[in-house]
Amino acid sequence: MGKVIAIANQKGGVGKTTTAINLAAAVALLGKKVLIIDSDPQANATSGVGVVTEEDQIDIYDLVVHGEDPKEAIVATETPNLDIIPSSIDLVGADLELASVLQREFRMKTVVAAIKDLYDYVFIDCLPSLGLITINALTAADSVLVPVQCEFFSLEGYGKLKNTISLIQNSINPDLKIEGVVLTMYDKRLRMAKLVVSEVREHVTDHVFDTLIHRNSKVGESPSMGQPVLLYDAASKGAINFMNLAAEFLYLNESE
Amino acid sequence: MGKVIAIANQKGGVGKTTTAINLAAAVALLGKKVLIIDSDPQANATSGVGVVTEEDQIDIYDLVVHGEDPKEAIVATETPNLDIIPSSIDLVGADLELASVLQREFRMKTVVAAIKDLYDYVFIDCLPSLGLITINALTAADSVLVPVQCEFFSLEGYGKLKNTISLIQNSINPDLKIEGVVLTMYDKRLRMAKLVVSEVREHVTDHVFDTLIHRNSKVGESPSMGQPVLLYDAASKGAINFMNLAAEFLYLNESE
Ligand SMILES: Nc1ncnc2c1ncn2[C@@H]1O[C@H](COP(=O)(O)OP(=O)(O)OP(=O)(O)O)[C@@H](O)[C@H]1O
Ligand SMILES: Nc1ncnc2c1ncn2[C@@H]1O[C@H](COP(=O)(O)OP(=O)(O)OP(=O)(O)O)[C@@H](O)[C@H]1O
Numbered sequence: 001m002g003k004v005i006a007i008a009n010q011k012g013g014v015g016k017t018t019t020a021i022n023l024a025a026a027v028a029l030l031g032k033k034v035l036i037i038d039s040d041p042q043a044n045a046t047s048g049v050g051v052v053t054e055e056d057q058i059d060i061y062d063l064v065v066h067g068e069d070p071k072e073a074i075v076a077t078e079t080p081n082l083d084i085i086p087s088s089i090d091l092v093g094a095d096l097e098l099a100s101v102l103q104r105e106f107r108m109k110t111v112v113a114a115i116k117d118l119y120d121y122v123f124i125d126c127l128p129s130l131g132l133i134t135i136n137a138l139t140a141a142d143s144v145l146v147p148v149q150c151e152f153f154s155l156e157g158y159g160k161l162k163n164t165i166s167l168i169q170n171s172i173n174p175d176l177k178i179e180g181v182v183l184t185m186y187d188k189r190l191r192m193a194k195l196v197v198s199e200v201r202e203h204v205t206d207h208v209f210d211t212l213i214h215r216n217s218k219v220g221e222s223p224s225m226g227q228p229v230l231l232y233d234a235a236s237k238g239a240i241n242f243m244n245l246a247a248e249f250l251y252l253n254e255s256e
Numbered sequence: 257m258g259k260v261i262a263i264a265n266q267k268g269g270v271g272k273t274t275t276a277i278n279l280a281a282a283v284a285l286l287g288k289k290v291l292i293i294d295s296d297p298q299a300n301a302t303s304g305v306g307v308v309t310e311e312d313q314i315d316i317y318d319l320v321v322h323g324e325d326p327k328e329a330i331v332a333t334e335t336p337n338l339d340i341i342p343s344s345i346d347l348v349g350a351d352l353e354l355a356s357v358l359q360r361e362f363r364m365k366t367v368v369a370a371i372k373d374l375y376d377y378v379f380i381d382c383l384p385s386l387g388l389i390t391i392n393a394l395t396a397a398d399s400v401l402v403p404v405q406c407e408f409f410s411l412e413g414y415g416k417l418k419n420t421i422s423l424i425q426n427s428i429n430p431d432l433k434i435e436g437v438v439l440t441m442y443d444k445r446l447r448m449a450k451l452v453v454s455e456v457r458e459h460v461t462d463h464v465f466d467t468l469i470h471r472n473s474k475v476g477e478s479p480s481m482g483q484p485v486l487l488y489d490a491a492s493k494g495a496i497n498f499m500n501l502a503a504e505f506l507y508l509n510e511s512e
């Protein structure tokens with residue numbers, strides 16, 4: 001019975017895609033069947049795991065807007081036990097194309113329902129927005145994981161995201177839980193980074209993962225090779241951070 | 257006769273707001289009258305220049321969706337010669353609220369036309385998306401400045417943005433020019449950063465500014481103090497980078 005986790009934060013560049021790819025890969029390497037759904041028209045998760053889509057590839061746009069069969073969109077990646085449903089630039093138009101469709105917030109939920117039992121965990125990589133596609137992901141999800149970059153603007157955005165999550169919990173997805181906050185791109189030389197970590201650990205009432213994801217050059221390089229950092233350089237600090245995060249994530253979810 | 261420059265890139269976290277705030281402040285400190293329009297519901301440019309909006313403050317949402325008087329929305333900032341039209345979270349709903357409005361792509365152009373002659377330069381900070389609000393900004397603008405972070409995903413996104421710019425140039429804003437690409441968050445210790453700089457300088461046919469904006473802790477700290485880096489720490493590398501960028505920008509625009 002697959003658990004669905006949306007990885008969301010409307011602040012841009014905070015590490016949503018990097019967390020989606022590398023947490024999913026680490027959980028897969030620990031033996032679980034894992035699916036990434038790329039719901040960002042930039043399709044960074046798709047290219048970050050090395051998937052190059054052909055013209056006729058069915059992607060998340062075809063599923064959400066045209067109701068195609070989700071099983072047809074699944075693509076295996078180089079990482080054992082890790083599949084992906086790719087995205088494409090077509091998704092840019094989905095907000096307006098769905099504007100007058102009934103139950104438009106539930107399109108992704110219908111897609112996910114058709115395939116989630118094939119996996120132990122499904123991670124949905126969200127785009128940096130609080131628009132319809134992100135609402136769809138939060139409606140399809142059992143929980144939401146929020147990457148927060150160790151920078152000022154990212155901390156500011158967390159409050160706004162919480163408001164959106166409560167709106168969803170009070171209406172279209174009452175069962176939506178908060179999986180937790182993951183602190184990303186931590187640079188121990190920066191005063192601001194230390195400040196954000198202590199602010200988050202002190203004031204955020206939701207679960208904050210112990211594992212800090214440090215800024216690490218191999219993490220930034222690995223998507224250019226189309227590989228999660230665990231395949232690109234398993235001994236790197238980044239790979240170790242994501243393995244620890246996966247272990248923490250599984251401890252929380254498997255020991256229930 | 258104010259020139260209007262949109263600062264856009266749908267990739268998140270590449271330095272759009274940081275470039276908008278600090279380039280605008282540097283140009284203002286060099287004696288020009290400058291306005292920032294914050295068109296991102298995250299309102300990072302608004303908080304980054306230290307503006308705290310009251311309940312009744314008219315912001316970009318009120319102008320674009322409800323047609324209020326743009327002059328009423330202008331707020332002076334601590335930097336001499338620099339004003340801002342603030343944003344708010346209300347803007348999240350604008351895409352859908354304008355979905356069936358006639359000429360919805362021209363709302364921002366109407367706003368800008370009413371106030372641009374009060375300034376030498378107007379910079380529009382865009383949100384990380386290619387949706388209706390960004391289309392509005394590209395339609396209102398004379399040119400577009402594209403921050404490209406010295407990272408893999410950011411380089412990937414440039415091509416997609418160029419497609420959108422051409423669509424706009426071939427339809428609703430034939431006069432839209434490309435002001436240029438600004439390379440941001442350069443870290444000379446990273447191989448990837450050097451790679452992106454050489455790729456951009458070699459393959460991008462548009463103008464690429466000579467000034468590289470280096471990663472600099474004072475640049476990251478300054479928004480938490482509500483100040484451009486030039487006021488926060490004028491001697492920092494970041495402040496010097498933005499002063500150089502402003503000089504380069506003015507040389508291109510004033511010597512025509
Ligand atoms: N721990 C890290 N160390 C080094 N670089 C990182 C790390 N995490 C992310 N990055 C880099 O920072 C940039 C932003 O990360 P990423 O693209 O994952 O953020 P995002 O939140 O998905 O962005 P968007 O809002 O555009 O979807 C990318 O270039 C990525 O490679
Ligand atoms: N040169 C720099 N040195 C250090 N930090 C920087 C620099 N430029 C930007 N930053 C920091 O990186 C983060 C991302 O920058 P910024 O918020 O300006 O990007 P953006 O493109 O506006 O993001 P969004 O897509 O969310 O609008 C911010 O926390 C900012 O303070």
Ligand SMILES: [Mg+2]
Nearest residue numbers: 016017040044
């Ligand atoms: Mg992403």
Ligand SMILES: [Mg+2]
Nearest residue numbers: 272273296300
């Ligand atoms: Mg911004």
